[in-house]
Amino acid sequence: MSKCNQNLLSLYVHWPYCESKCPYCDFNSHVNEKVNVNDWIQSYKNQLFAMKEELIKNSINFRQLNTIFFGGGTPSLMPLEIVESIIDLSKEIFGFKKDIEITLEANPSSYESKKFIKFKQMGINRVSIGVQSLNNNYLQFLGRLHNIKDIKFALNDASEIFENISVDLIYAFYGQKIHDWTKELESFLNTYNLQHISLYQLTIEEGTKFFKDHKNGIIKLIDNDKAAEFYDISNKILSDFRFIKYEVSNYAKLGFKCKHNLNYWNSENWIGVGPGAYGRLWSLNKNKDRIEYQNYKNPKTWLSKNLLQTEFEKIIKLNSNVSDIDTLTMGLRLYEGLEISKINNLSIINFKSLKELQKQNILSFKNDILKVNKKHMIKLNSILNYLTSN
Ligand SMILES: C[S@@+](CC[C@H](N)C(=O)[O-])C[C@H]1O[C@@H](n2cnc3c(N)ncnc32)[C@H](O)[C@@H]1O
Numbered sequence: 001m002s003k004c005n006q007n008l009l010s011l012y013v014h015w016p017y018c019e020s021k022c023p024y025c026d027f028n029s030h031v032n033e034k035v036n037v038n039d040w041i042q043s044y045k046n047q048l049f050a051m052k053e054e055l056i057k058n059s060i061n062f063r064q065l066n067t068i069f070f071g072g073g074t075p076s077l078m079p080l081e082i083v084e085s086i087i088d089l090s091k092e093i094f095g096f097k098k099d100i101e102i103t104l105e106a107n108p109s110s111y112e113s114k115k116f117i118k119f120k121q122m123g124i125n126r127v128s129i130g131v132q133s134l135n136n137n138y139l140q141f142l143g144r145l146h147n148i149k150d151i152k153f154a155l156n157d158a159s160e161i162f163e164n165i166s167v168d169l170i171y172a173f174y175g176q177k178i179h180d181w182t183k184e185l186e187s188f189l190n191t192y193n194l195q196h197i198s199l200y201q202l203t204i205e206e207g208t209k210f211f212k213d214h215k216n217g218i219i220k221l222i223d224n225d226k227a228a229e230f231y232d233i234s235n236k237i238l239s240d241f242r243f244i245k246y247e248v249s250n251y252a253k254l255g256f257k258c259k260h261n262l263n264y265w266n267s268e269n270w271i272g273v274g275p276g277a278y279g280r281l282w283s284l285n286k287n288k289d290r291i292e293y294q295n296y297k298n299p300k301t302w303l304s305k306n307l308l309q310t311e312f313e314k315i316i317k318l319n320s321n322v323s324d325i326d327t328l329t330m331g332l333r334l335y336e337g338l339e340i341s342k343i344n345n346l347s348i349i350n351f352k353s354l355k356e357l358q359k360q361n362i363l364s365f366k367n368d369i370l371k372v373n374k375k376h377m378i379k380l381n382s383i384l385n386y387l388t389s390n
């Protein structure tokens with residue numbers, strides 16, 4: 001049985017459309033189409049009610065939501081009526097905790113001041129802005145439609161409206177000079193008052209344009225040593241600017257950790273609505289299973305399957321091995337580490353490997369908390385493979 005905190009319930013809302021498709025992106029995002037607002041509202045509505053039924057079926061008492069996350073795609077392109085309906089309806093169905101966090105992802109290329117004031121009035125209290133790069137050449141390389149000027153406008157304007165702003169950045173490109181990157185990052189942090197930063201190194205994902213380009217030698221990646229160098233120096237700069245690193249790629253000022261993502265990393269309960277969104281609940285029925293709800297990925301299919309009543313593509317009971325590995329993988333991403341008692345069956349861990357990792361000071365295991373040493377976070381995937389290998 002999981003030690004899930006039954007007080008926490010999150011809602012993820014997926015919006016699948018963007019102005020254009022970025023060449024590195026394998027998210028469920030498609031170039032914007034005209035949408036029928038009423039149909040979309042109806043389908044989200046049906047899904048929210050269907051999830052209410054699932055909570056009842058699994059004996060999970062109605063929990064007030066503690067977070068909502070509008071992700072994408074580019075949810076700032078969502079018609080206002082859809083956002084408003086989802087927020088109002090989810091409040092009606094589940095209730096909101098007093099300090100609910102409601103995040104919306106936005107792109108600088110389509111930032112509109114008036115629309116963001118309305119988002120705030122509807123209850124959005126955190127925006128995550130896809131800045132992606134601090135340099136026009138790399139913005140172009142990433143296929144982004146915005147430039148540094150657009151970033152300046154979006155961030156200055158958003159900080160007049162919101163008290164909790166996060167930005168996403170991608171860095172450590174092949175050919176990028178550490179000196180240039182550190183100067184850009186320092187100047188950026190000096191200029192804007194941000195509360196949260198997600199900092200990613202470029203990954204090449206199957207099915208993307210970059211995947212083909214990489215295969216054909218058009219795009220190269222930096223080597224692991226260089227990547228580690230970029231990581232260490234960025235950690236230092238962010239710490240100098242009072243950002244606390246609390247996850248492999250995430251940094252927050254005091255009091256501004258992303259509550260929504262913490263629910264995922266802590267393997268809590270969440271509901272997912274919209275194309276390709278998935279949710280996970282710990283059933284409180286006899287077997288205490290972890291149940292996953294998967295939605296149809298294609299927006300048109302999703303719409304047609306949910307317009308009259310909700311049909312999930314799949315509802316699966318995760319077998320306890322899969323769910324334990326997931327709890328371990330997610331939990332070790334956190335700097336605070338993972339409470340080992342959250343794992344049902346400790347046989348997924350190779351204790352000989354664990355001892356070796358402890359000996360090398362890569363992992364610590366004290367007072368029931370398993371934790372990766374900060375310095376080694378960048379190698380998390382290989383650490384996990386070693387820790388769970390037979
Ligand atoms: C769903 S996307 C963000 C949404 C928003 N439409 C945007 O592009 O700004 C989430 C974040 O993942 C990161 N990301 C996506 N693909 C990536 C890749 N291949 N390598 C590194 N980071 C990636 C980007 O920083 C992006 O902002």
Ligand code: SF4
Nearest residue numbers: 018021022025029073
């Ligand atoms: S705007 Fe964001 S979600 Fe859309 S294609 Fe680009 S990276 Fe992906």
